[in-house]
Amino acid sequence: xxTGKNQIGFTQSATGSVTYKTINPQLNKENPTAFxxxxxxxxxxxxxxAQKAFHSYSQIKGSKxxxxxxxxxxxIEALGSDLTDMYTQESGLPEGRAQGELGRTLGxxxxxAELVSQDKWRNPIGVGNSSGLKKALIPIGPVVVFGASNFxxxxxxxxGDTASALAAGCPVIVKSHPMHSGTGEMxxxxxxxxxxxxxxxxxxxxxxxxxxxxxxxxxxxxxVIKAVGFTGSHTGGRALYNLAAQRDTPxxxxxxxxxxxxxxxxxxxxxxxGSQIAETYAGSITQGVGQFCTNPxxxxxxxSDESQAFVNDLANNxxxxxxxxxxxxxIQSGFTSGEKEMAKVPEVNFVMSTDSSKENHAAxxxxxxxxxxxxxxxxxxxxxxxxxxxxxxxxxxxxxxAIIKNxxxxxxxxxxxxxxxxxxxxxxxxxxxxxVGRIIYNGVPxxxxxxxxxxxxxxxxxxxxxxxxxxxxxxxxxxVRPFSFQDFPSALLPDYLK
Numbered sequence: 001x002x003t004g005k006n007q008i009g010f011t012q013s014a015t016g017s018v019t020y021k022t023i024n025p026q027l028n029k030e031n032p033t034a035f036x037x038x039x040x041x042x043x044x045x046x047x048x049x050a051q052k053a054f055h056s057y058s059q060i061k062g063s064k065x066x067x068x069x070x071x072x073x074x075x076i077e078a079l080g081s082d083l084t085d086m087y088t089q090e091s092g093l094p095e096g097r098a099q100g101e102l103g104r105t106l107g108x109x110x111x112x113a114e115l116v117s118q119d120k121w122r123n124p125i126g127v128g129n130s131s132g133l134k135k136a137l138i139p140i141g142p143v144v145v146f147g148a149s150n151f152x153x154x155x156x157x158x159x160g161d162t163a164s165a166l167a168a169g170c171p172v173i174v175k176s177h178p179m180h181s182g183t184g185e186m187x188x189x190x191x192x193x194x195x196x197x198x199x200x201x202x203x204x205x206x207x208x209x210x211x212x213x214x215x216x217x218x219x220x221x222x223x224v225i226k227a228v229g230f231t232g233s234h235t236g237g238r239a240l241y242n243l244a245a246q247r248d249t250p251x252x253x254x255x256x257x258x259x260x261x262x263x264x265x266x267x268x269x270x271x272x273x274g275s276q277i278a279e280t281y282a283g284s285i286t287q288g289v290g291q292f293c294t295n296p297x298x299x300x301x302x303x304s305d306e307s308q309a310f311v312n313d314l315a316n317n318x319x320x321x322x323x324x325x326x327x328x329x330x331i332q333s334g335f336t337s338g339e340k341e342m343a344k345v346p347e348v349n350f351v352m353s354t355d356s357s358k359e360n361h362a363a364x365x366x367x368x369x370x371x372x373x374x375x376x377x378x379x380x381x382x383x384x385x386x387x388x389x390x391x392x393x394x395x396x397x398x399x400x401x402a403i404i405k406n407x408x409x410x411x412x413x414x415x416x417x418x419x420x421x422x423x424x425x426x427x428x429x430x431x432x433x434x435x436v437g438r439i440i441y442n443g444v445p446x447x448x449x450x451x452x453x454x455x456x457x458x459x460x461x462x463x464x465x466x467x468x469x470x471x472x473x474x475x476x477x478x479x480v481r482p483f484s485f486q487d488f489p490s491a492l493l494p495d496y497l498k
Contacts, residue, residue, distance in 0.1 A: 039215055042208060047224040049203025050142035050171040056201045058139045058169040061495070062116040068198045069113035069167060072158060073106045075190035075197075083186050090180040091152050092325040092360070097288070101153040108160050108450055112167035115473050119496035122480075127497055132487040134497045137480040139169035141226030144219045146240075147177035147184055148231035149327055150291045156180070157187040157207060160450075160471055161229035161254075166205070168479040173225070175216045176209040179328040184209065213239075220244055220253075227479060230255040231293070231470065233334075233385075234461050241464050254478045255464040256457060258383045259411035260297035260390075261445045262404065262435075264428060266417040270306040275313050277416060281389075282317030284444040286364050289324035290387030291331065294412050294445040297383055300403055303370070303393035311391055315352040315366050323356045323363035324387070331385060332360050338384035339365055345380060347373035348390075362386050371399045375406050404431045409459025409466065412438045412445040435459060437466060 057065075076083070084098040091098075115121050119136075126134035143165040147156035154160065157174050165172050176184035188207035195204055208215055220228055220243045228244060230237050230253060237255030244253045265277060284296050299314075301307045326332040342348055347369055354363040364387040371394035374380050380390065394400040413432040417425055432439055437458030448456050448471050456471035457463040463470070468478050490498050 046206040053201040053203035066113040066117040071194035073109040135484040146230045152180040228253040263414040265301040268418040274310040278313035318364040335386035414440040
């Protein structure tokens with residue numbers, strides 16, 4: 001079995017043929033030209049196969065694509081404990097998390113299979129009427145999907161981006177994340193087996209793995225590629241977005257790039273259940289060692305005796321949470337670096353900060369700042385990816401509203417209040433609506449349900465296009481475009497427009 005861990009990369013096509021070169025990583029230092037040529041050959045092969053596959057795969061009936069997706073789910077499920085063992089070894093995450101994410105991955109594949117088994121999702125217009133115009137959604141072309149570091153299954157090789165693109169009729173080339181290449185390879189093999197069993201065209205799926213950024217950059221710039229899916233840092237997502245925009249033919253990049261997910265807590269809520277809120281949010285801040293894009297990194301309330309008691313309770317609850325192993329050293333170093341940048345700001349008070357005693361581990365951190373200083377310093381608006389949260393204490397409701405209006409785009413916001421306050425919360429709700437893709441009432445932002453009602457996206461810089469979601473059936477809309485036929489004979493129309 002190809003491990004993919006110590007080589008530059010591998011590409012596997014739907015027929016099971018493997019374009020694979022055992023390239024010593026040292027080659028990049030000793031002979032950069034040979035390294036580039038070898039990786040470029042793999043990329044060109046994968047793209048050529050995807051281009052060829054698109055013409056037939058895009059015309060395959062939805063019921064057959066549904067069978068393909070269901071078979072992928074079955075093949076992944078058949079990997080059993082071998083897959084979850086690889087997942088836990090590579091990520092450091094517990095078995096329970098592996099099982100949960102596996103269930104979500106299988107559920108997404110089967111959800112999209114059900115969606116495309118009929119053609120209603122294409123929103124066909126003009127069927128059965130006398131108008132000469134008929135319109136429906138058609139696939140956009142070969143898609144590149146970047147595996148996410150913090151979700152080795154659900155947002156990676158066979159995750160939501162891949163599942164929705166394949167469902168739409170788009171071949172997929174995955175740029176596997178190097179920190180869980182073994183997990184990615186096992187899943188890629190399952191996809192290929194499913195493609196073989198269901199008779200999908202060669203090149204409908206490929207998997208490339210590399211430690212550096214060159215492969216990803218070359219894929220985004222390749223003329224065959226028509227769209228990109230990415231979940232990760234703002235730096236990485238913006239770099240891909242810029243590359244795609246600089247092409248002779250620009251393409252869309254659907255990047256979900258993180259968020260500090262503001263939480264607004266009213267004084268009434270703190271007075272009635274401040275201790276309970278503190279306990280709940282200590283769990284949310286540290287869930288998965290804070291490595292969720294919806295982690296509550298910002299808590300906004302009004303300065304008072306109740307808010308000070310809340311800060312004390314929150315710090316006390318966080319102190320009871322053990323440090324945790326982060327996904328990989330780069331994330332841990334980024335967390336440490338982010339903490340240090342915040343600590344350089346004199347107005348920021350760290351009420352709880354503990355240096356980790358173990359390699360690649362992180363302990364919870366809580367900081368406090370007043371509203372005026374937060375508004376003045378945009379550095380304080382940046383995400384610290386990990387178990388970090390900052391409490392902003394506004395002097396009054398007007399300043400609280402000003403803080404919200406000064407925020408950048410976010411994935412989520414949460415409003416914690418008493419039900420009897422609802423009539424007074426309209427201004428805050430509208431202000432948050434301008435800034436986020438989803439508002440939670442009296443809950444926590446961590447946890448993204450795979451449902452049609454879910455919007456997982458938001459105004460820039462949370463994502464590159466706030467009109468779309470990366471989760472749920474509607475995420476398929478990223479990989480299609482509207483297309484009209486005018487006065488066409490029925491024999492030339494696709495079945496879903498006849």
